[in-house]
Amino acid sequence: MIEPRTLKGFRDLLPAQALARERILDIARRVYQSYGFAPIDTPALEYLEILTGKGSDETDKQLYRFVDHGGRSVGLRFDLTVPFARFAAQHVAEIGLPFKRYHMAPVWRGENTQRGRYREFMQCDFDTIGTTSAVSDLETVLVVHDLLVAIGIEKFSVCVNDRRVLTGVLEQLGISDCATAVLRSLDKLAKVPAEQIRAELIAIGVSDSKASRLLEMAGLRGDSHEVLSLLEGFVGTSEIGLAGLAGLRGIVSGSVAAGVPEGRVLIDPSIARGLDYYTGIVIESFLEELPAIGSICSGGRYDNLAGLYTKESLPGVGASLGLDRLLAALEELERIETTTTPAEVFIVYFDSNRLEDYIRIASAIRAAGMNVELYPEPKRVGQQLKYADRKGFRIAIVAGANEFETGTVQIKHLASQSNLIVDWHGDMHILTDAVHSALQADQHGHHL
RNA sequence: GUGGCUGUAGCUCAGUUGGUUAGAGCAUCGGUUUGUGGUACCGAGGGUCGCGGGUUCGAGCCCCGUCAGUCACCCCA
Numbered sequence: 001m002i003e004p005r006t007l008k009g010f011r012d013l014l015p016a017q018a019l020a021r022e023r024i025l026d027i028a029r030r031v032y033q034s035y036g037f038a039p040i041d042t043p044a045l046e047y048l049e050i051l052t053g054k055g056s057d058e059t060d061k062q063l064y065r066f067v068d069h070g071g072r073s074v075g076l077r078f079d080l081t082v083p084f085a086r087f088a089a090q091h092v093a094e095i096g097l098p099f100k101r102y103h104m105a106p107v108w109r110g111e112n113t114q115r116g117r118y119r120e121f122m123q124c125d126f127d128t129i130g131t132t133s134a135v136s137d138l139e140t141v142l143v144v145h146d147l148l149v150a151i152g153i154e155k156f157s158v159c160v161n162d163r164r165v166l167t168g169v170l171e172q173l174g175i176s177d178c179a180t181a182v183l184r185s186l187d188k189l190a191k192v193p194a195e196q197i198r199a200e201l202i203a204i205g206v207s208d209s210k211a212s213r214l215l216e217m218a219g220l221r222g223d224s225h226e227v228l229s230l231l232e233g234f235v236g237t238s239e240i241g242l243a244g245l246a247g248l249r250g251i252v253s254g255s256v257a258a259g260v261p262e263g264r265v266l267i268d269p270s271i272a273r274g275l276d277y278y279t280g281i282v283i284e285s286f287l288e289e290l291p292a293i294g295s296i297c298s299g300g301r302y303d304n305l306a307g308l309y310t311k312e313s314l315p316g317v318g319a320s321l322g323l324d325r326l327l328a329a330l331e332e333l334e335r336i337e338t339t340t341t342p343a344e345v346f347i348v349y350f351d352s353n354r355l356e357d358y359i360r361i362a363s364a365i366r367a368a369g370m371n372v373e374l375y376p377e378p379k380r381v382g383q384q385l386k387y388a389d390r391k392g393f394r395i396a397i398v399a400g401a402n403e404f405e406t407g408t409v410q411i412k413h414l415a416s417q418s419n420l421i422v423d424w425h426g427d428m429h430i431l432t433d434a435v436h437s438a439l440q441a442d443q444h445g446h447h448l
Numbered sequence: 449g450u451g452g453c454u455g456u457a458g459c460u461c462a463g464u465u466g467g468u469u470a471g472a473g474c475a476u477c478g479g480u481u482u483g484u485g486g487u488a489c490c491g492a493g494g495g496u497c498g499c500g501g502g503u504u505c506g507a508g509c510c511c512c513g514u515c516a517g518u519c520a521c522c523c524c525a
Binding site for chain 1: 449450478482483484485486498499515516517518519520522523524525
């Protein structure tokens with residue numbers, strides 16, 4: 001016997017989880033499309049040179065790579081951005097600019113696993129390329145917001161910052177040369193005590209007073225307008241810094257115009273994000289009930305997406321939903337529906353002489369747009385109902401010889417065990433309407 | 449990749465200082481004379497104690513390795 005098992009960081013999804021994942025994918029698709037983002041797809045496998053072009057050691061180490069049967073060096077994509085860059089460079093002429101796409105697909109990273117972190121996981125990216133417009137920056141924030149709302153999360157915050165502000169502040173302090181290290185430290189402020197970060201900054205070579213200044217800046221929180229005016233003091237006369245502040249002001253006022261409730265979009269000057277290609281706005285989002293799991297949806301603006309693959313300059317802005325991390329979080333918060341069936345209507349195979357009637361009823365209900373399962377064997381009614389209840393069907397249709405004689409049918413709410421008799425006398429419209437309204441009466445709460 | 453913790457039935461765990469055929473609850477399946485489920489009762493299946501080696505007369509309990517999970521670093525979704 002071969003032991004059935006899966007690789008470290010790779011998992012199977014059972015129906016409850018797979019259904020939850022699909023529901024989120026549906027929601028993401030709907031939200032992305034509502035802003036005009038179009039779907040694309042790219043291969044899982046790319047030429048190695050495409051993936052290593054970016055060249056950071058970190059991604060290099062995490063890359064799944066091998067030589068294929070034709071002797072080509074290939075690798076599995078570790079994000080959706082690099083393949084998109086290649087895609088954009090290859091197809092600019094066909095897609096036209098500006099171009100808005102979304103891409104929801106698995107990616108692979110050979111790094112160590114942790115809660116909500118796997119070696120195979122799904123990302124749901126959306127990006128707008130070919131424009132530097134602040135409108136696209138705002139739209140990116142709004143999409144992140146709408147997405148989390150649509151998923152049904154009430155308690156979350158979308159934190160935004162602008163790299164240009166940080167650049168401006170460092171410029172004013174005269175420490176632009178060690179920007180990467182400084183920003184990496186500041187970025188940890190939410191997780192690590194300030195004193196530890198001060199120590200790190202000093203180790204990098206920042207003076208004590210400048211470290212204090214940086215910590216003060218990165219620690220600013222609260223009302224967006226106040227934070228922005230306080231940031232002015234740190235940015236001083238730096239042109240790039242002022243441009244960043246103007247950008248953030250646009251996000252704040254635009255969010256209000258779009259009807260985003262106050263407090264949902266926050267300015268967080270500590271956010272830098274690791275990727276060094278971000279040049280403008282940066283976005284992260286956190287669940288208030290589980291901030292420790294990290295950012296659920298993040299992104300930002302970059303100057304030049306595809307510089308490695310084309311001479312054409314393609315600026316863009318976008319973000320990515322970490323689907324599997326979100327699912328891990330929702331599961332921990334017990335916000336995942338435990339249903340293991342996608343169908344809401346169950347038909348008991350009661351009278352073995354009436355199989356074709358059951359089939360007829362099932363088809364009619366399906367034609368009316370509902371999901372129906374007919375039990376495959378004429379087993380004991382009790383057993384069938386137990387099965388239906390366990391799986392999470394919402395209603396069951398019970399009809400045996402007596403019902404067929406009187407032209408009725410029982411509609412059972414499985415959760416409440418209540419029973420409804422419907423007189424339909426063979427009129428499918430009456431029956432499907434009754435089933436439909438029975439389902440309406442049985443709406444459940446906000447689970448996924 | 450580095451370090452800490454963990455690993456007994458599908459799940460949650462019990463298993464005394466190493467000592468005979470490894471247990472419970474829940475879940476699954478079947479039954480309680482076949483037209484009605486989440487309760488009750490009866491019964492069944494399911495574990496070479498993650499895997500491999502070592503110490504010992506004897507190991508689920510001790511040692512080493514390995515695989516997997518988890519936490520921290522790192523990085524990120």
